[in-house]
Amino acid sequence: MNRAEATRLLCERLHDEVVVANLGQATTELQHAADRALNCYTFGAMGQCSSLALGIALARPDVRVVSLDGDGSLLMNLGVLTTVATQAPKNLAIVVWDNEVHMTTGGQPTATAFRTSLAGVARGAGIEKVLEPADYEELALAFDRMLSEEGPFFVQVKVDKGYAEGAIFRDLIRYKLRFMDALAAQGRHDRGSG
């Protein structure tokens, strides 16, 4: 599957969900597919995308949170899958764009190009809802499930190798403040002080 097309397929289904995007290709493609205030872009701290998403999900159980992680990044922080399984937030879905390479640095193969299955690692970590859509039709069904059912979900999406098209915008502080304001405003009327 093509990652930009898969990103668009997700964005068509979004309403008031938080989407945390991994540094590099995932953030670039999300910026171009649908630049929303509830998008949380990342630009550094490789490996921390799904940890950030877990923290948001635990702090705001009333908001559904989607992490768009990458295989190279998640391989740096596999422990987060065990923390997700242990905490089991119902409002968290991790999607991993698995292109089997470190694309941002030139396409060097990752472990998923050989014997490692991230879906298998997620199951072993104890995440029960692990999906491996094989085509766009199954991908659409997987997105529909993870955006409506109780999680946590782990969705492994095998995508083609390739760079994101278009420029990445790195106005870190502006994006952070926009995200914090949008999330704070989200559901303010029906929430306690926390």
Add this chain to the structure above:
Amino acid sequence: MADPEWSKHLADGLRRNDIRFYATVPDFIVSQVLEHLWRDDECTVVTAAREEEGLGILSGAYLAGRRGALLMQNSGLGSCVNTLASLNFATQIPVVMVLSHRGDINEYNPAQVPMGQAAEGILQALGVRYITPHTVEELEAQLDGLIKLAYTRSLPVAVLLPNDLTGGRYS
């Protein structure tokens, strides 16, 4: 002689500064603080597999409106360095780190010593403002102001816990 109430003072100090979201990779010393937090229904404590993962979780919680603290051994500071720099500093996300100071005076494990001696240099290299309270009185005098600074300038701060405050771990 360490005051056995030090951990209660620290847990209360964190909580009176509205910190109720915690991540940890526990050790013998910070577990004494965690005992108070685990018992508190208003506190969320997440055990991470690795310390930098804890920073990621707390950073997410901060973006969602919750103040957070990371409780760990100073050895965990090593695994936090890049996330501190490229997430917390680059994006201005505050967090309070509470670090037991192994590898300093009275240490019995040779493997702890190099990191213990490097800890303050690492904090200084990153520009993390930190305190090293040697008594409960010093802790009480410095903690509120340190936490206030973290949220004033939206950057990480650290409480490095000397053995004379905590009693350390001697075997």
